[in-house]
Amino acid sequence: MIKVSGLRKSYGKNEILKGINTVIEKGEVVVVIGPSGSGKSTFLRCLNRLEEPSGGEIWFEDSLITGRQADLNLIRQKMGMVFQQFNLFPHMSVMENLTLAPRKLKKLSKEQAEKTALELLRSVGLEDKAAAYPDSLSGGQKQRIAIARALAMQPNMMLFDEPTSALDPEMVGEVLDVMKRLAQNGMTMVIVTHEMGFAREVGDRLIFMDGGVIVEEGNPRAVFENPQHQRTKDFLSKVL
Amino acid sequence: MALDFTFMDKYWEMFLQGAWITLQLSFFGVLLGTLLGIGLALMKISKNVVLKAVSSTYIELIRGTPMLVQVFIIYFGLVPLGLELSKFEAGVAALTINSAAYMAEVFRAGINAIDKGQAEAARSLGMTHGMTLRHIILPQAFRNMLPAIGNEFIIIIKDSSLVSTIGAAEIMYAARTVQGAAFKPLEPLLVAAAMYFVITFTLSKLLGVLERRLQKK
Numbered sequence: 001m002i003k004v005s006g007l008r009k010s011y012g013k014n015e016i017l018k019g020i021n022t023v024i025e026k027g028e029v030v031v032v033i034g035p036s037g038s039g040k041s042t043f044l045r046c047l048n049r050l051e052e053p054s055g056g057e058i059w060f061e062d063s064l065i066t067g068r069q070a071d072l073n074l075i076r077q078k079m080g081m082v083f084q085q086f087n088l089f090p091h092m093s094v095m096e097n098l099t100l101a102p103r104k105l106k107k108l109s110k111e112q113a114e115k116t117a118l119e120l121l122r123s124v125g126l127e128d129k130a131a132a133y134p135d136s137l138s139g140g141q142k143q144r145i146a147i148a149r150a151l152a153m154q155p156n157m158m159l160f161d162e163p164t165s166a167l168d169p170e171m172v173g174e175v176l177d178v179m180k181r182l183a184q185n186g187m188t189m190v191i192v193t194h195e196m197g198f199a200r201e202v203g204d205r206l207i208f209m210d211g212g213v214i215v216e217e218g219n220p221r222a223v224f225e226n227p228q229h230q231r232t233k234d235f236l237s238k239v240l
Numbered sequence: 241m242a243l244d245f246t247f248m249d250k251y252w253e254m255f256l257q258g259a260w261i262t263l264q265l266s267f268f269g270v271l272l273g274t275l276l277g278i279g280l281a282l283m284k285i286s287k288n289v290v291l292k293a294v295s296s297t298y299i300e301l302i303r304g305t306p307m308l309v310q311v312f313i314i315y316f317g318l319v320p321l322g323l324e325l326s327k328f329e330a331g332v333a334a335l336t337i338n339s340a341a342y343m344a345e346v347f348r349a350g351i352n353a354i355d356k357g358q359a360e361a362a363r364s365l366g367m368t369h370g371m372t373l374r375h376i377i378l379p380q381a382f383r384n385m386l387p388a389i390g391n392e393f394i395i396i397i398k399d400s401s402l403v404s405t406i407g408a409a410e411i412m413y414a415a416r417t418v419q420g421a422a423f424k425p426l427e428p429l430l431v432a433a434a435m436y437f438v439i440t441f442t443l444s445k446l447l448g449v450l451e452r453r454l455q456k457k
Contacts, residue, residue, distance in 0.1 A: 048364060050360055050363065050364060073363075073366045073367070073368055074366065075366075076363065076364055076365065076366040077365070077366030079364075080364070080365075081360075081361075081364035083357055083360065083361060085355075085357050087355075087357035087358060087360065087361035088361075089358065089361070089362075089376055089380075090380065091379050091380050091383065100365075100375060101362075101365040101366065101367060104367065104371060104375070105365070105366050105367065146361075149365070150364075150365070153365055153366065
């Protein structure tokens with residue numbers, strides 16, 4: 001579904017990504033871990049070109065994302081993204097947050113868009129918050145709404161950029177539960193996270209990044225229990 | 241010294257007409273200045289180097305020169321170039337050109353103050369740059385900028401008095417005419433001051449209501 005080859009990214013002389021190669025299959029749940037500054041968030045943000053890659057190629061469903069002719073807006077409609085800081089639109093109600101993009105981009109009628117939105121809100125357990133504004137919600141609720149907002153565009157895959165890092169500990173579970181259900185329903189997902197338990201339980205594949213390269217990847221259980229590289233061992237010994 | 245406002249019996253209509261002209265000058269100055277200001281702000285924050293340079297130069301030039309000089313240049317100075325504007329048109333043009341430079345800075349600051357994540361979230365949903373500005377960035381920026389915009393509106397209304405120097409018959413022009421006609425140096429100016437105050441105070445209260453309404457959300 002996504003093929004990344006030779007992906008590089010630098011800011012001035014500072015090279016963040018030094019050639020990333022990987023393939024993400026349809027329905028696969030890929031979890032990316034690594035120390036801060038390893039380039040894992042930059043890698044994720046290159047996938048929908050929120051960051052402009054400095055080199056290399058990314059293919060998504062037979063179209064070259066990194067090409068000049070790529071219709072980025074259309075591609076992004078098919079790749080939902082969830083951010084660490086939620087980034088809900090504070091001047092809009094939850095319902096408006098969920099229906100704006102489908103109405104403007106997919107030209108859905110208000111009724112259609114709201115019907116889908118309500119179903120999504122129900123699936124994340126927040127149908128009673130449709131009329132609320134983001135300011136009145138807890139962090140966990142905001143993130144569940146943000147996931148629903150991305151899903152409202154009916155994307156083919158979802159990118160998660162440290163979705164639980166800004167949450168109070170007691171709210172992490174409710175967000176991970178929603179993500180787990182999404183994974184069980186066959187959504188293709190790339191998740192940058194520090195939640196090692198979640199990575200082990202839900203991930204089909206684990207990618208460990210350090211210093212702008214993929215150091216090690218494989219089945220999460222295998223990597224956690226028997227890491228092959230010293231850097232992976234060092235990192236895991238600190239976080240597990 | 242006793243103040244004597246009996247001249248108002250004879251000249252009230254002139255003041256009233258002046259107030260009407262002032263309101264029209266201000267209205268068009270605010271409206272066009274805001275639109276031009278948004279354009280300049282978007283140019284200044286764009287990635288295009290040429291647009292950026294044009295906008296920055298415009299803002300620096302206009303902010304760095306007196307409005308009175310600008311009024312004279314537009315009304316008298318452009319005649320040799322074949323551009324002959326009426327007093328009212330020249331007044332609106334000067335107010336627009338001047339206020340746009342200040343509005344541009346207000347809008348630029350307002351837009352920059354919106355968290356980058358807002359634009360990223362909108363773009364990640366597939367929205368275009370224009371849609372993101374229109375639906376996500378500008379509505380939020382506008383709410384934050386309302387006090388600064390109100391301030392700018394009031395300055396435009398007061399600056400419109402400078403247009404009296406080219407003979408546009410607004411409040412200040414009326415006051416000076418009456419000064420001469422009624423041989424009263426002070427009272428007509430007090431009337432003018434009161435009229436400006438009523439207009440700006442009313443506007444300030446209206447903006448206060450709008451601000452409270454937006455905050456409620």
